[in-house]
Amino acid sequence: MATVSGDWIKKLPLDSQIEIYENIVRKDYTQVELAKIQSELKDEFSKHTEQGRRTDLEDGTSAKNFAEVKRVSDMVGGIFGESGRTVEKRVSVYKQAKENPDDYGDLLERMEESVHSAHRELKRRKDIAEREEKLKDAPELKNLILGDCLEKIEEIPDDSIHLLLTDPPYGTNTVTGARFETEKLREDWTYDGDDESVYPLLNRLFEKMKPKLVKDAHIYIFTSWKAWHRLYPIVDEFFEVKNWLVYLHYMATAGDLYRYRTAASSIMFASNGGKRPIGSHKWNFIDERGTYRKDGMAHHPAQKSISICKKLIENSTVEGETVLDPFCGSGSTLVAAEELGRNWIGIEKERRWYDVAKSRILEARN
Ligand SMILES: C[S@@+](CC[C@H](N)C(=O)[O-])C[C@H]1O[C@@H](n2cnc3c(N)ncnc32)[C@H](O)[C@@H]1O
Numbered sequence: 369m370a371t372v373s374g375d376w377i378k379k380l381p382l383d384s385q386i387e388i389y390e391n392i393v394r395k396d397y398t399q400v401e402l403a404k405i406q407s408e409l410k411d412e413f414s415k416h417t418e419q420g421r422r423t424d425l426e427d428g429t430s431a432k433n434f435a436e437v438k439r440v441s442d443m444v445g446g447i448f449g450e451s452g453r454t455v456e457k458r459v460s461v462y463k464q465a466k467e468n469p470d471d472y473g474d475l476l477e478r479m480e481e482s483v484h485s486a487h488r489e490l491k492r493r494k495d496i497a498e499r500e501e502k503l504k505d506a507p508e509l510k511n512l513i514l515g516d517c518l519e520k521i522e523e524i525p526d527d528s529i530h531l532l533l534t535d536p537p538y539g540t541n542t543v544t545g546a547r548f549e550t551e552k553l554r555e556d557w558t559y560d561g562d563d564e565s566v567y568p569l570l571n572r573l574f575e576k577m578k579p580k581l582v583k584d585a586h587i588y589i590f591t592s593w594k595a596w597h598r599l600y601p602i603v604d605e606f607f608e609v610k611n612w613l614v615y616l617h618y619m620a621t622a623g624d625l626y627r628y629r630t631a632a633s634s635i636m637f638a639s640n641g642g643k644r645p646i647g648s649h650k651w652n653f654i655d656e657r658g659t660y661r662k663d664g665m666a667h668h669p670a671q672k673s674i675s676i677c678k679k680l681i682e683n684s685t686v687e688g689e690t691v692l693d694p695f696c697g698s699g700s701t702l703v704a705a706e707e708l709g710r711n712w713i714g715i716e717k718e719r720r721w722y723d724v725a726k727s728r729i730l731e732a733r734n
Contacts, residue, residue, distance in 0.1 A: 382416045389447045399479045403462030406444050406455050413440045457487035464490055471497070492720060499723035506730055512702065514722045517694035517715040518573055524713060526579045530689035531710075533680055533701050535590035535672055538566055567598055573694060574606040580692070584642025586684040588613075590672060591634050603638050611637040615654040615676055635680070646683040654679060667698035667724050677704035685710055699725025703732045 378385070389409070397405070441452030441459075448455070461479050465472045472490060479486035513520045581587075587607055591599050596612075603609055613635040637652075659675035677700050681691055687709040693701040696714035698721055705712035706729055716722040 378412055382413065385412075386443060386447060399458060399483060400462065400476050402448070403458045403479070406448070407459045407462060409444045409447070410440050410455070410459060413443055454483060458483045461486045461490050464494075496720050496723065499720070499727065503723055503726055506726065509726055509729060511711070511713045512696075512699070512722065512726055512729065513713070513715045514717070514719060515715065516717050518569065518576070520715045521573065521576050521580065521694060524580045524692070527582050528690055529577075529581045529692045529713070530585050531681065531685045531691045532577065532581065532585065532587045532589075532693075533677060533691055534588075534693045534695050535670060535697065535701075536566055536570060536695050537670070538592065538595045567602060570599070571602050571605070574602065577692075577694070578606050578640070581640045583640060584644040585640040586644055586646075587636075587638040587640065588680050588684070589636040589638070591636055593634055596634060596636070599636060603636060607638040607640055609636060609638045611652050613637050613652050613654060615656045617659075617673075618657045644684065650683060667728065668700075668721060671698055672700045674700050674704045674707070677701045678708060681705055681708055681710060696725055697721045699728045703728050706732045 380388070439452075441455045443452075445452040445455045458479065461472070461475050461483070465476045471493065475486045475490055478489060513523070587603070589599065589603065600609060614632050615635065616632045618631050654676060656673060656676050659673040681701075681704055685691060688711065690711040690713065691701060691705040692713045694715045696702055696716045699714055699716075702712045702714045702725060714725060716725060
């Protein structure tokens with residue numbers, strides 16, 4: 369078996385190199401072996417393409433732009449019968465693990481199981497590290513709490529919350545895959561939550577939360593038609609379910625011949641009792657077309673728009689009252705409350721989303 373990194377190959381024109389590599393590629397490399405080979409090939413091919421560009425460009429810039437990097441990865445991928453993106457992911461995990469074994473070394477083992485999963489984990493850790501670095505000197509936000517809401521809810525004083533506005537983690541079964549607008553977004557996010565554990569959690573949470581709410585507090589829970597029948601009896605046990613709200617967001621979901629495309633989602637509206645007004649003539653239909661594109665899902669896979677959070681907060685509270693979101697994710701509810709002059713309390717158990725929420729709130733304050 370010839371080795372793919374033989375120097376004699378590198379002296380040949382690029383086309384001949386690729387042809388030779390295609391003929392000698394073994395099928396039984398480990399992922400780490402493959403990463404090493406592909407990394408060397410990428411470096412080697414980059415030299416050719418950079419040289420090519422340098423002569424192409426009159427100003428002599430060695431433009432190593434995205435298209436070029438991608439083209440090199442595609443060339444390498446072509447040799448091994450896979451996409452350039454897979455090559456980029458494998459090489460990126462490999463390089464990071466070698467450069468920083470304490471933080472990423474274990475990912476090499478994970479890569480033997482799945483390149484995509486190792487890369488996803490790499491991105492998650494890098495994201496956390498970057499945000500921690502950015503927030504190093506940021507002030508503490510005492511009402512943004514990192515931890516499990518079931519425990520942390522106990523720190524909240526009784527009769528202090530005027531509005532519970534939240535978006536619990538129902539799990540992937542209630543979020544259609546198409547909501548992740550691109551394959552890339554889907555791969556880059558990690559988002560846990562599963563259908564079976566969330567309902568008992570909500571049951572215990574609402575029980576602990578009831579005394580924290582003022583007597584006429586309102587409750588809005590983002591949900592889905594798939595979760596509604598399971599959520600209803602749990603909310604109904606502690607509060608009075610008053611309405612089903614529908615908001616039209618017009619996400620570009622992929623339809624098919626067998627199901628309707630999703631353009632709307634549901635919110636459960638409930639009350640802790642009493643007669644808190646929501647303002648006159650409010651429909652149970654909220655038109656949010658446009659805001660989802662603008663607000664997007666740049667921060668969290670289940671991100672809600674600040675615009676819809678603001679509408680609900682404005683309907684159910686006045687300035688100075690307090691909004692609670694025990695599953696605050698990237699902090700959309702809290703940013704909306706902040707911008708409307710409401711007090712807020714947010715709880716998030718994952719450091720990654722907690723940091724995102726913190727930086728969004730600090731941005732909103734500037
Ligand atoms: C549906 S997402 C909320 C997204 C949010 N609406 C936004 O706009 O970013 C639910 C969040 O709850 C968090 N979470 C799940 N279980 C939790 C728990 N027991 N305590 C606190 N947070 C939890 C998840 O990490 C996730 O970020």
